[in-house]
Amino acid sequence: MKIAIHHTKGTFSARWIAYCKQEQIPYKIVDCYKNDIMQQLHDCSALMWHYHHASATSTLFAKQLMYAVAATGKKIFPDFNTAWHFDDKVGQKYLLEAIGAPLVPSFVFYTKPAALDWISTTGFPKVFKLRGGSSSDNVYLVKSRQHAIRLVNKAFGKGFKHYHGWSNFKERVRKYKNGISSVYEVFKGFIRIFYTTDFAKMAGREKGYAYFQEFIDNNDCDIRIIVVGDKAFAIKRMVRENDFRASGSGSILYDKNFFEINTVKLAFDITIVLKAQCLAYDFVYKNGKPLIIEISYGFAREAYDPCEGYWDKELNWHAGKFVPQNWMVELMLSR
Ligand SMILES: Nc1ncnc2c1ncn2[C@@H]1O[C@H](COP(=O)(O)OP(=O)(O)O)[C@@H](O)[C@H]1O
Ligand SMILES: [Mg+2]
Known part of the structure; x- marks a missing residue:
């Protein structure tokens, strides 16, 4: 039986396909957007689709399709335990609280009075x-009660846009100045000041x-x-200058000595409890103790290529290059 792979440029799928070719693993390219996707899968034992949170159409149906396929006994990547909470920090809050x-x-908070009540008592x-x-797009530091009230009024009023053309443009200029982005990216950001993204148009206001x-x-x-x-495996992401936000900064360090083995163990332990195939955990530290900010099955590809090695589940270090997307394909082959 074959592994079905939905291929989209700029996602994990090119590497999945390359690995299947290299290892002579039977595979088939399928199109999850087509009405006959279930027929396409008739000779396949697994489906892999790296759907992206900023793809307006895939967020309409990717999880539903994947879990329907899993209901037939076929393997899927990402599976339910790995992905139901993808791009959903509220879902992650409940999940991580549930497992301690x-x-x-x-x-x-789901009502304005409840939020305002909390604001009046918290620091x-x-x-x-x-x-x-x-990429830290929708993450803000709230310095004062007044600021929190303004945000809550907006949350229960006209809502938040999903895309902010001007700040996105400024971020591209910052990256260009720091030598981590091209003029072309700045140009695209400039155009995007005037034309929002398809996702933002379709998603409406939050x-x-x-x-x-x-x-x-x-x-x-x-x-x-x-x-x-x-x-x-792990990376260390530095915050932007005069900012508290690291995600998307593009400033990444790879030296193994940056990573505490206890935090690696914690990530392994949680993954086992969650029965997840693949999860990225973002940690910050308080008094030396790691705290999770968010979890995600998806991640950028090239940013991790410079990683100097990985840990196995016994926490042994294996120095050298690796391709994590290959491990995802292996998950489809294991029983
Ligand atoms: N509660 C927090 N305390 C301190 N820093 C935070 C907190 N939440 C987020 N950050 C910082 O902001 C960045 C973006 O936040 P995150 O919730 O991960 O959003 P995104 O989904 O955009 O990556 C993180 O990488 C981290 O550096
Ligand atoms: Mg993050």
């Missing part, structure tokens, strides 16, 4: 986030809830540990 994982203390600063998004976290200060980076099956 060390989450940054997080607070969600600041706090962090305010939308449940979805990446509203109806307010999500805050404790602000964990004194972190000049976050530590991302990614577990795929029984292996793990």
Whole structure:
């Protein structure tokens, strides 16, 4: 039986296909957007699709399709335990609280009075986030009660845009100045000031809830540990200048000595409890203790290629290059 792979440029799929070719693993390219996807899968024992949170159409149906396929006994990547909470920080809050994982203390409110009540009793600063998004796009430091009230009014009023053309443009200029982005990217950002993204158009405004976290200060980076099956690797992402946000900064360090083995073990342990195939954990530290900011099955590809090695589940270090996408294919072959 074959592994079905949905191929999209710029996702994991090119590497999955390359690995199947290299290892002579039978595979077939399928198109999950076509109405006959179930027929396409008739000779396949697994389906792999790296759907992206910023793809407007795939977020309409990717999880539904994948879990329907899994209901027939076929393997899928990402599977339910790995992905139901993808791009959903509110879902992650419930999940991590449920299993007693060390989450940054997080607070969600579904009515304005409930949010305002909490604001009147809590201290600041706090962090305010939308449940979805990446690269720190929808993450704000809330320095005062007044600021929190403004955000809550917006959350239960006109809501938040998913795309901010001007700040996105400024971020591209910052990256260009730091030598981590091209003029072309700046140009694309300029055009995007006037034309929002398809995703933002389709998703409309985000509203109806307010999500805050404790602000964990004194972190000049976050530590991302990614577990795929029984292996793990890590990167250290530095925060932007005069900012507290690391995700998407493009400033990444790889030296193994940056990573505490206890945090790697914690990521392995949580993955086992969650029965997940693949999860990236973003940690900040408070008094030396790791706290999870968010989890995600998806991650960028090239940013991890310079990693100097990985840990196995016994926490032994294996120095050398590796391709984590190959491990995902292996997960489809194991029983
Ligand atoms: N509660 C927090 N305390 C301190 N820093 C935080 C907190 N939440 C987020 N950050 C910082 O902001 C960045 C982006 O936040 P995150 O919730 O991971 O959003 P995104 O999904 O955009 O990556 C993180 O990489 C981290 O550096
Ligand atoms: Mg993040």
